[in-house]
Amino acid sequence: MSLTFKPLTPVFGAEASGIDLRRPPAPEQVEAINQAMDQYAVLVFRGQPISQDEQMAFTRTFGPLDIGFKKAANRQMRLKHFELADISNLAEDGSVASRDHFRIVNNMANQLWHSDSSFQDPPARYSMLHCVITPSKGGETEFADLRAAYDGLPDDWRAEIEGLEAEHFALHSRFMLGDTGYSQAQIDAIPRVRWPLVRTHPGSGRKLLFVGVHATHVVGLTVPEGRVLLSDLLEHATQPAYRYRHSWQPGDLVIWDNRSTLHRGRRYNLDEKRELRRSTTLDADHAEASAPAETATA
Numbered sequence: 001m002s003l004t005f006k007p008l009t010p011v012f013g014a015e016a017s018g019i020d021l022r023r024p025p026a027p028e029q030v031e032a033i034n035q036a037m038d039q040y041a042v043l044v045f046r047g048q049p050i051s052q053d054e055q056m057a058f059t060r061t062f063g064p065l066d067i068g069f070k071k072a073a074n075r076q077m078r079l080k081h082f083e084l085a086d087i088s089n090l091a092e093d094g095s096v097a098s099r100d101h102f103r104i105v106n107n108m109a110n111q112l113w114h115s116d117s118s119f120q121d122p123p124a125r126y127s128m129l130h131c132v133i134t135p136s137k138g139g140e141t142e143f144a145d146l147r148a149a150y151d152g153l154p155d156d157w158r159a160e161i162e163g164l165e166a167e168h169f170a171l172h173s174r175f176m177l178g179d180t181g182y183s184q185a186q187i188d189a190i191p192r193v194r195w196p197l198v199r200t201h202p203g204s205g206r207k208l209l210f211v212g213v214h215a216t217h218v219v220g221l222t223v224p225e226g227r228v229l230l231s232d233l234l235e236h237a238t239q240p241a242y243r244y245r246h247s248w249q250p251g252d253l254v255i256w257d258n259r260s261t262l263h264r265g266r267r268y269n270l271d272e273k274r275e276l277r278r279s280t281t282l283d284a285d286h287a288e289a290s291a292p293a294e295t296a297t298a
């Protein structure tokens, strides 16, 4: 049984087969997956009933783990491993949580286009999302290829954004949704990070348009002008031609490269159970971020 990859769209994404993720991957399998990630950016593995332990073991073979914003949240965790993000609408006893439960409120920002942990340095490299329970409809995850987005930019847009940086902040998406229950001390304690709008994906060598909802403003522009620019760029990057929509089945594992894609969850009936578990690796060896000279209050 050897690993094979079948493209999902003309632009990016592939379905992988020929591997049992319950067992640690062999070095040649890790290399094949890394190469496929560089090419396709999103890989779908169907029919993989992995445990939490098996998901963590598989993820660790691809690098150090990211825990993202969770390290600042200090919340009670339902899952066995601290590094597993609980992308569910479930309460601690496994029942459907109330709509104002912190997990549902926190996970709502997942439905805006973003790259995981782009608000920190190092950010996330691979995210691995495993499906346990799906609602009867909705709750899909959509992906957008930022390399194709760059390729499709008009020349004058490329010239306009070359050399510009955007500042990313962990709470920006939450503020946008009205989740503002943070003290000024908590807000000031979270560092900001700046990323170029145009980056080069190290594995494929392709340029990409690095935007997403964690970006608060463009350095050197007024906040309103920068936000209008970011909004236009995001709209361009997430147009249907650059998207893949994944409809979940229990047992699916989807891996995406946060360096070259954006993603968002889609709405579903919060009265029905939905459970996904995300593990994430850090992009530990990049060299493109710059720290703000002073904290902005965008």
Ligand SMILES: [Fe+2]
Pocket (backbone or CB within 6 Å): 110, 114, 115, 116, 263
């Ligand atoms: Fe995410």
